[in-house]
Amino acid sequence: MYALEVVDLTVSVSGKRILKNVSLNIKCGEVVLLLGPNGSGKSTLVQTIIGNPKYRVESGKIIFYGEDITKLPMEARVLKGISLAYQIPPKIRGVKVRDLIVHMLRKRGKTKNIVSELEEYASLLKVQHLLDREINVGFSGGEMKRVELLLTLMQKPKLALLDEVDSGVDVENIALMGKVINEHLVGSGASTLIITHTAQIAKYVKADKAYVMINGSIKCEGDAEKIVKTILQYGFEKCIKCLGWKL
Amino acid sequence: MNTLSKSRELFKERARKALTKKSTYGPDIDLEPYIRKHLESSSLETLNIRDPKIQTRLESVGVDVSETGRSGSYYQVDWKIISYYSRIPGVKVLTLEDALENYWDVIKDYFWKAIPVDRDKYTATVELYGRGGYVILVDDGVKVENPIQTCLLMYTRNILQAPHNIIVLGDNAELHVITGCTFLKEPSGIHLSVSEFYVGKGSKLTFTMIHGWGLQQHIRPRTGVIVEDEGEFISHYIVLSPPGTLQTYPTVKLRGRDSKAYISSVSVGLNTSIMDIGAEIILEGRRSIGEIVSRSLGRDKSTITARSRIVGLGRESKGHIECMGLLLSDSAVIEAVPQLSAQTDDVELTHEASIGRIAEDEIYYLMSKGFTYEEAKSIIVRGFMSIEVKGIPKTLRNMIENVINIVSSKL
Structure with a gap:
């Protein structure tokens, strides 16, 4: 059973085509890496999967647990169990992290144990001091990423999309996030798609499979360990040349 | 003639001369029809303040109708005083008339001392035609935990409501006041008010005011505050439903050293309302600190002008202005006018202002x-x-x- 199947997806933003015939799948409970240089279209893919209206699907399908969700509105996809941790989340003035989380969970009908779970995850991610702050106002890069991961954990998703969780984060915190992802996301049975251009997180999270996206298309698919090793050793440029890809 | 009568006559004399003096800001309102009606009207219709509809209206502007969490209250409808009391020893809640008559020796030092009676035609009208207004006197060292609530309510069509309020905190005192102002039946008429607040040495006054008006109403509050050494004044003003026009520009003088003021406002512009909401803090005392924060939200065809001014006079004084506007309509207008004036080289004044719509x-x-x-x-x-x-x-x-x-x- 696949948690997610992206079939031949072509996507444009403001009239500009960004993704071309992208296909990708994630089995239930699998951890998949999506690698690629900056600007290759990785964020566009996850924003399209979650249903951000800015991203227009020209053709292709998104299937979640066997259901075609390509035309579903964003909030419906989220309520079905898809969660996205943003690469760069916006600031929301006057809205505290804690209040947003409580509001988010109550909307899903959850009222019990919110506080205790929140305290537990916040403590694991070392963000207790941010719970009563306005969302992302004055947060460091690493704090933003950890709060995004907290929001994802609290949603208890079936499919977690983690966009560049490791970029701009110091080594200790990448290790911390890796541990939390392993124990509390992957460990809970969630399927996970991790976007990374540095592949740093791959040191801490064992992935089953990896895709490489270049210039809006998937150029490579295979064993995560091998692909990460090659990219870390040679970088995307060399990989591209070596494999004869044309940018 | 006693000293009260003599002083009143002098104030009235100055007021008469200012009856045609327009306000510097905001649309000018012709007061003549309201004053005429005011002079003609005899008595208020019978009004039951415990009526559930009225109670709901009061709750909408923050009034605790049960009064369980309040240290005292003052209710005025149109120009009629309904009730007033204080539960706390060392705190008096009075009407202006009561205070002038029985406490003139105290009041004389505060009556028209924070705002000139002839500032404009609105202050002049309050002196010449106003009735009521609350006077709260807090003795030295008295710290009141639960707030005192004051309610200025408008009921009769096209009424003129013009109270003169005074709050005096002695030294090392503390008081929270919550004021709810709204209409009970007819959303019409004009509300002018004069509020003079005096914060003694080491004292703290917080003042929360919530307004809920209707489009046929015009609102011109006039507020002056004086804060002594180590005193603190905190004000939070919320306009939930706007009147036809509103203009206010409270002035806080931080006279004492190490005194502080924080003034914030949240205004929601709807329909065709025009609001000109300002604030001024004068940092006179050494190391005085002032901050003005405003949030203006413009919908429909409303216009909001958010003015703020901090004047730095005292050495090592600091001031900051933060004004933000959010437009929810193409036809609404928000104008932010932050102004800083440093009159000594030893002050630190800053501001930030932004206006925009909701980011997608x-x-x-x-x-x-x-x-x-x-x-x-x-x-x-x-x-x-x-x-x-x-x-x-x-x-x-x-x-x-x-x-x-x-x-x-x-x-």
Whole structure:
């Protein structure tokens, strides 16, 4: 059973085509890496999967647990169990992290144990001091990423999309996030798609499979360990040349 | 003629000369029809303040109708005083008339001392035609935990309501006042008020005012505040439903050393309302600190002008202005006018101002957390309107949050 199947997806933003015939799948409970240089279209893919209206699907399908969700509105996809941790989340003035989380969970009908779970995850991610702050106002890069991961954990998703969780984060915190992802996301049975251009997180999270996206298309698919090793050793440029890809 | 009569006559003389003096800001209102009606009207219709409809209206502007959490209260409808009392020893809640007659020796040092009677035709009208207004006197060293609530309510069609309020805190005293002003039946008429607040040495006064008006109403409050050494004044003003026109520009003089003032306002512009909401802090005392924070939200064809001015005179004084506007309509107008004036080289004055509409990315971000477009918008608007006012009691903070929740859900 696949948690997610992206079939031949072509996507444009403001009239500009960004993704071309992208296909990708994630089995239930699998951890998949999506690698690629900056600007290759990785964020566009996850924003399209979650249903951000800015991203227009020209053709292709998104299937979640066997259901075609390509035309579903964003909030419906989220309520079905898809969660996205943003690469760069916006600031929301006057809205505290804690209040947003409580509001988010109550909307899903959850009222019990919110506080205790929140305290537990916040403590694991070392963000207790941010719970009563306005969302992302004055947060460091690493704090933003950890709060995004907290929001994802609290949603208890079936499919977690983690966009560049490791970029701009110091080594200790990448290790911390890796541990939390392993124990509390992957460990809970969630399927996970991790976007990374540095592949740093791959040191801490064992992935089953990896895709490489270049210039809006998937150029490579295979064993995560091998692909990460090659990219870390040679970088995307060399990989591209070596494999004869044309940018 | 006793000293009260003599002083009043002098004030009235100055007021008469200022009856045609326009305000520097805001649309000019012809007061003549209101004054004429005021002079003709004899008595107020019978009004039951315990009527459930009236109570709901009062609650909408933060009034605790049960009064259980209040240290005292003052109710005035049109020009008629309904009730007033204080539960706390060392705190007097009086009417202006009562205070002038029985406490002139105290009041004379505060009556028209923070605002000139001839500032404009509105202050002049309050002196010449006004009735009522609350006077709260707090003795030295008295710290009042629960707030005192004051309610200035308008009932009769095209009424002139013109109270003169005075609050005096002795030294090392503390008081929270919550004022709810709204109409009970006819959303018409003019509300002029003069408020003079005096904060003694080491004292703290917090003043939360919630206004809910109708489009046929015109509002011109005039406020002057004087703060002595180490005194603190915190004011939070919320205009939930706007009148036809509103103009206010409270002036806080931080006369004492190490004195502080924080003035915040949240105004929601709807329909064709025109609001000119300002504030001025004069940093006179050494190391005095002032901050003005405003949030203006413009919908429909409303116009909001958010003025703020900090004047740095005292050495090592500091001031900051933060004004933000959020436009929810193409036809609304928000104008921010932050002004800083440093009159010695040893002051630090800063400001930040921004006006914009809701960023789409913020809405999509919240939708990615499971909210609908409308819910996301409402969360952002609510967040925009929430100012964390430090120093006011939790009960008042909760009350403000509830009020903001209700308003933002309707926008």
